[in-house]
Amino acid sequence: MGDFLARPSLVIARHRHLKWRALDPLEHVLMVLCGISITGFTFSVFLDVVTRTAGFPILWLQLATTGFFAWGVFIGMAVATRRIDHLNLVEITKRLSGPPRTFLEVFNRAIILLVALAMLVFGIQNFMNDLGSFRAPSLIPLAAYTASVPVAGALIVLFCVEQLINGWINGFEGPEDTEDFVGIVK
Amino acid sequence: MTNGAILLLMAAFFIGFGYMGVPVAFALMAGVLVACALTPISMQSMIGQMFHGIDSEILLAVPFFLLVGELMSSADVTNRMIRLAQTMVGHLRGGLAQVVTLFSMFFAGISGSSTADVAVLTRTVAPEMTREGYDRGFTAALIACASTMANLIPPSIMAVVYGATGNVSIGGLFLAGIAPGIVVGIGLMIYSHFFGPVGLKKPRASLCEFAAAMRASILPLMIPVIIMGGILTGWFTPTEAGMVASVYILLVLVPLLARGHIPDLPRDFVYTGLLYSIPLALVAAASAFGWMLAYLRGPDIVSGWIELFAGHDGRLIMLLLVLLFIVIGDFMDAVPAIIIFMPIVIKLNELGSIQPLHMGVVIITTLVFGLITPPYGLSLLVASKFVGVPFSRAMFASLPIYVVFFVAIAFTVLFPDIVLYLPKLLLPESVGCFKSPTGSGYICPP
Numbered sequence: 001m002g003d004f005l006a007r008p009s010l011v012i013a014r015h016r017h018l019k020w021r022a023l024d025p026l027e028h029v030l031m032v033l034c035g036i037s038i039t040g041f042t043f044s045v046f047l048d049v050v051t052r053t054a055g056f057p058i059l060w061l062q063l064a065t066t067g068f069f070a071w072g073v074f075i076g077m078a079v080a081t082r083r084i085d086h087l088n089l090v091e092i093t094k095r096l097s098g099p100p101r102t103f104l105e106v107f108n109r110a111i112i113l114l115v116a117l118a119m120l121v122f123g124i125q126n127f128m129n130d131l132g133s134f135r136a137p138s139l140i141p142l143a144a145y146t147a148s149v150p151v152a153g154a155l156i157v158l159f160c161v162e163q164l165i166n167g168w169i170n171g172f173e174g175p176e177d178t179e180d181f182v183g184i185v186k
Numbered sequence: 187m188t189n190g191a192i193l194l195l196m197a198a199f200f201i202g203f204g205y206m207g208v209p210v211a212f213a214l215m216a217g218v219l220v221a222c223a224l225t226p227i228s229m230q231s232m233i234g235q236m237f238h239g240i241d242s243e244i245l246l247a248v249p250f251f252l253l254v255g256e257l258m259s260s261a262d263v264t265n266r267m268i269r270l271a272q273t274m275v276g277h278l279r280g281g282l283a284q285v286v287t288l289f290s291m292f293f294a295g296i297s298g299s300s301t302a303d304v305a306v307l308t309r310t311v312a313p314e315m316t317r318e319g320y321d322r323g324f325t326a327a328l329i330a331c332a333s334t335m336a337n338l339i340p341p342s343i344m345a346v347v348y349g350a351t352g353n354v355s356i357g358g359l360f361l362a363g364i365a366p367g368i369v370v371g372i373g374l375m376i377y378s379h380f381f382g383p384v385g386l387k388k389p390r391a392s393l394c395e396f397a398a399a400m401r402a403s404i405l406p407l408m409i410p411v412i413i414m415g416g417i418l419t420g421w422f423t424p425t426e427a428g429m430v431a432s433v434y435i436l437l438v439l440v441p442l443l444a445r446g447h448i449p450d451l452p453r454d455f456v457y458t459g460l461l462y463s464i465p466l467a468l469v470a471a472a473s474a475f476g477w478m479l480a481y482l483r484g485p486d487i488v489s490g491w492i493e494l495f496a497g498h499d500g501r502l503i504m505l506l507l508v509l510l511f512i513v514i515g516d517f518m519d520a521v522p523a524i525i526i527f528m529p530i531v532i533k534l535n536e537l538g539s540i541q542p543l544h545m546g547v548v549i550i551t552t553l554v555f556g557l558i559t560p561p562y563g564l565s566l567l568v569a570s571k572f573v574g575v576p577f578s579r580a581m582f583a584s585l586p587i588y589v590v591f592f593v594a595i596a597f598t599v600l601f602p603d604i605v606l607y608l609p610k611l612l613l614p615e616s617v618g619c620f621k622s623p624t625g626s627g628y629i630c631p632p
Contacts, residue, residue: 076463
């Protein structure tokens with residue numbers, strides 16, 4: 001476990017100046033969870049087809065599938081925030097420097113922070129309401145799925161605060177500004 | 187405040203934040219939350235709508251088709267298909283340009299992702315094109331344009347999202363996308379032949395070379411057969427077909443053709459896990475945005491405007507929607523565009539009595555064009571980056587190729603009988619046909 005945390009190989013090196021090393025293991029774990037989610041629902045859809053074809057359908061497999069899927073989406077949404085992998089309409093901030101850059105970077109993250117806080121606060125309210133709702137046929141509480149939204153909200157708040165503090169201290173400009181990456185960097 | 191004013195405010199916040207650099211998913215949700223503050227709709231219900239937007243079994247096809255593309259490109263199995271394309275068209279004028287287009291048609295039948303296609307071609311064929319003296323702007327433009335076929339020729343992620351949100355048969359959309367996909371492919375080959383660089387003249391491959399290349403490619407080329415065969419025979423849903431294709435690659439292709447890649451498979455899964463979450467986070471946010479748009483009667487307002495110009499003329503309505511989606515596709519990603527504007531599309535389908543499958547394939551073909559137009563031409567951005575050429579140079583090189591896409595869009599609008607021929611033949615229910623009570627054949631609407 002110590003070695004796993006000491007060498008977080010799935011942590012992206014870009015935007016290092018906006019990150020705390022203390023949160024690298026968290027990014028690593030979230031990336032692993034993304035992998036587990038897609039592996040999980042690949043396996044559950046596979047089992048679903050096999051058992052259905054064999055004449056012994058297991059109905060709760062579909063619920064497991066949607067669970068892996070939904071958690072994967074929201075965990076991925078959170079980790080993409082730390083890696084700055086989300087899709088943007090424009091990369092206008094990269095072309096700026098100095099106070100205008102700082103203003104825009106802080107403003108943009110403030111918007112993300114507000115949305116993430118809404119996901120956290122109202123997501124918790126939805127989670128509490130959904131504790132009383134169950135999905136047939138396995139009667140898994142709906143809350144087991146909808147909990148993914150506030151969890152993602154909390155993680156995005158954390159990563160946003162991390163980037164705001166580090167950006168304020170170190171500046172938002174970095175060597176990545178000259179690059180023109182689109183999509184996910186491995 | 188009137189509904190129209192709230193709609194404008196919501197759109198202004200989304201576009202304003204988006205163009206200030208806020209990621210699209212968050213800009214969409216910011217617009218929704220502003221609208222919540224001005225309407226009786228609770229923020230809690232809109233955050234819940236984010237979850238309900240992705241709580242769909244059909245959308246599971248998206249990660250599977252991304253996984254197929256990721257596994258195929260990272261395991262380097264695609265080289266065999268490039269070799270096959272070379273033996274088929276490598277001897278023609280502008281041989282490598284023809285190879286790019288033909289390979290993209292093959293790859294489109296395997297992966298639903300244009301970006302995966304760009305990644306493969308820029309890594310393999312692009313360096314060879316540079317060595318043969320092709321202009322790098324042209325190389326990036328052609329690769330980007332050819333990669334768009336991944337969203338037309340099945341399996342297509344855009345078709346999955348359109349079918350899931352618009353309640354249109356995904357199998358039908360897959361089949362209907364083949365005709366415009368082929369039109370784009372043939373158009374690019376004609377363009378490269380007559381207007382592209384000459385390249386190096388190469389001898390025609392012998393029959394033996396072609397047979398050897400075909401034999402080497404036969405296992406990867408089974409993937410489209412598995413996907414479409416499974417869907418058309420009714421054995422699999424599109425989601426299950428994507429899963430079966432992924433399992434086929436894992437259990438057959440990689441062990442037989444790329445054994446050395448096995449230790450890297452966990453990493454492929456991890457990155458695909460992240461890769462699929464990004465468009466689906468957009469789906470979640472766009473679903474809340476689309477819900478609010480529908481609540482504020484946006485479809486009635488927009489369809490009212492379009493009715494003023496087009497009346498109930500289906501073809502004119504379609505033409506106006508094409509113009510609208512060309513503009514939308516220039517500025518935003520296709521996935522949120524489909525989800526946000528779906529209520530409007532459904533309303534206009536009813537207004538003009540348009541076959542929903544026909545409208546679907548027209549809109550997908552139009553949005554595909556947005557992948558190569560500035561400022562948000564994702565395929566062109568990725569291709570220019572990977573080929574190492576400024577975006578503006580790739581954009582200017584792609585301008586004459588736009589004609590091919592205009593022809594494809596016009597073809598899709600004007601010849602519904604040809605576009606819908608395959609769905610009518612193989613999946614009659616997808617175009618509104620139903621089984622004859624006598625038990626023989628189908629009864630189809632005119």
